[in-house]
Every structure is written in structure tokens, then in C-alpha cells.
């Protein structure tokens with residue numbers, strides 16, 4: 001990191017000022033060169049953030065995990081440790097050990113932090129799902145409000161963006177039936193996106209500076225789910241509901257990478273951008289049935305093509321993968337027979353996907369600020 005290099009020079013006692021100046025100059029040239037050879041450095045000239053999901057326990061267990069994460073990525077997102085269940089296992093007890101560690105690590109390495117996630121139907125603790133006395137919607141609403149206020153309050157000014165609501169829609173565009181929506185829900189069962197709106201308003205109250213996202217999978221291209229998300233976004237923007245953007249998870253395989261899908265993804269990003277919203281690729285991974293040369297090549301093309309789309313769409317502000325090394329990926333445990341989904345292999349070696357992305361970043365794309373300035377009429 002440039003800042004670390006400079007800080008360490010700052011601490012040294014250098015007797016001759018010219019030597020100090022020369023050393024600083026050389027170190028900054030060295031940094032500039034090496035920085036352009038990392039994803040975060042090469043993406044910075046496009047004002048694009050490169051992110052990775054991470055677990056705190058691995059930072060100490062594997063120094064190379066920490067070193068690769070800090071070197072290559074400008075955004076860190078806790079993969080699971082900020083979910084309701086791990087931090088709020090009992091009604092009045094919170095445990096922030098894991099996320100605190102990740103946030104401290106990120107800030108020490110000039111990385112931004114993205115929070116994941118406040119309202120989700122998975123990783124909900126037993127005391128919420130199976131209360132001794134059934135919740136009234138008002139009481140459950142109070143639980144969620146307190147959770148959002150406490151968690152976002154703790155990281156105010158440190159976590160720059162949040163997946164406030166995760167996976168709230170069914171594939172047909174209807175609302176998913178969940179404890180938060182209608183079982184019993186926080187008071188808006190059957191009222192469409194009102195639960196999401198309430199969560200965004202509470203989140204905005206907790207940290208007015210944070211960017212607030214609604215995140216989902218299977219809504220990357222034009223389909224019934226992405227149409228429903230677009231309709232929600234349009235309505236929220238029109239009424240000033242604090243929504244900053246839409247997260248696209250992108251858990252895919254190389255099959256996704258065809259002209260029709262890419263055109264559809266581009267169109268979907270454009271219509272969200274036209275509302276003045278950001279779009280972030282939040283959980284990208286490209287799973288394979290085996291790491292043959294052919295498959296690794298197809299995977300590299302997929303990463304490259306998706307990065308190409310993000311690079312040329314100014315509203316696309318983050319290109320983030322769900323982990324970064326095949327050593328630690330959710331895919332083998334959840335998709336039997338698949339794996340090898342990330343840009344680094346299980347020994348932290350750069351894969352063809354990594355090289356293809358770096359090459360793409362060097363090749364060009366949008367270079368102005370992201371996102372472009374919004375018309376004053378738009379609230380966020």
C-alpha cells in the first residue's frame with residue numbers, strides 16, 4: 001500500500017535529506033508500477049472498486065490470505081459474520097468480534113467495507129423464528145428496528161454501503177414469504193415492497209451517509225424478478241425512499257456468458273442507471289465442474305466479459321467476488337460436484353480469470369467518476 005510505504009519511511013531516521021527524497025521517489029515509482037499490476041490499482045483509474053467477501057478467522061490463520069486480500073481489493077465484505085444469527089444470537093446480546101476484526105483490517109489497508117446483510121430470511125436466530133409467545137408485527141418490527149440501529153450505529157462512518165435487504169423477491173417477482181414479510185412480518189404483510197421501504201428508512205435513520213442497497217440473485221438480466229426490482233426502484237426513487245442502488249449477486253457458470261444474456265444485463269443496468277441508481281456486482285463467482293484448461297479459459301472469458309460490462313457502464317461502481325481463492329468458497333459445499341469458481345486457485349496462484357481481468361482493466365473503459373453526478377431532483 002502506498003500509505004504504508006510512506007508511513008514506514010516517515011518513521012525512519014534518514015540523515016541526508018537527498019537520500020530520503022530519492023528513496024521516497026523510488027518507492028513511489030515502485031508502488032505505482034506494482035499497483036497497476038493489482039486489480040485494485042488497475043481498477044482505480046476507472047474509479048471502479050474491486051471487492052471480495054472474506055472471513056475474519058482466516059486473516060490470522062493464513063498470512064497469504066490477508067496479504068492477497070489487502071493487495072488486490074479495495075472493498076471487503078464480511079461473507080457471513082454480519083448476518084443476524086452470528087451477531088445477535090440472543091435477544092439482548094450482540095457479538096461483533098468477527099466483523100470488528102474485518103472492519104479494522106479493511107480500514108488499516110485503505111479498503112472500504114460493505115455490510116451484508118440486515119434483512120434476510122436465512123441465518124435468522126431461533127429466538128426470532130420460534131419465539132415462546134408469537135410475535136405481534138409491531139413487536140417484531142421493534143426487533144428489526146433495534147437490530148438495524150445497533151448494527152449500523154456501531155459501524156457508522158466505517159461501513160460505507162449496506163445490503164439492507166437481501167433476496168426478498170421470488171423468481172416470478174412476487175415477495176418471498178419470510179419472517180420479516182408475512183410470517184408474521186413487521187406490519188406490512190401483503191403490502192408488496194413496503195417492508196423493504198421500512199427497512200431502508202430505518203437504515204437511513206441509523207446512518208444517513210451510508211449507501212443503501214437491495215441485493216438479489218437471478219435478477220441480473222431482464223426477467224420477472226428484475227422487472228419487479230426495477231418497478232420497486234422506480235417507485236422508491238419517485239417517492240424519495242432512501243435507496244442508493246441495486247446489488248446483483250451473479251452466482252453463475254460460464255453458460256451465462258452469451259451475447260443475449262450480456263445484452264440483457266447491460267439493458268438492465270442501463271434502466272436502473274437512468275433512475276440515478278448505482279449498480280454493484282456483489283457476489284460474483286463462476287463455478288466449474290472441473291479445472292480443465294478449457295473450463296478455466298471459459299471462466300476467464302466470463303469474468304472478462306462481465307468486467308467489460310461494468311467498466312463501460314458508469315453506474316456500475318463495484319465489481320466484487322464471493323471470496324477470492326478456491327481454497328475458501330461456498331460453492332463446493334452448496335453445489336455438489338462444482339468448485340474452482342474464483343480468480344485465485346487454492347494455493348493463491350493467479351488463474352486465467354485473474355489475468356484476463358487485469359488485462360481488461362488495462363485495456364480501457366469508462367475513466368470519469370462513478371457514478372456520474374445526479375440531477376438535483378433526485379434525492380439520493
Ligand code: G3I
Pocket residue numbers: 079080083122123166249283330334
Ligand atoms: O462458523 C461456523 C462454524 O463455527 C461451524 O463449525 C460450522 C458447522 O457447519 O459452520 C460455520 O458456519 C458456516 C459459515 O458458512 C462459515 O463456513 C455456516 O454453517 C454456513 O451456513 C455459512 O454459509 C454461508 C451462507 O451464506 C449462509 O450464511 C456461506 O459461507 C456464504 O457464502 C453464503 O453467502 C450467501 C450470501 O450471504 C447471500 N447470497 C447467496 C450466498 C451464497 O449462499
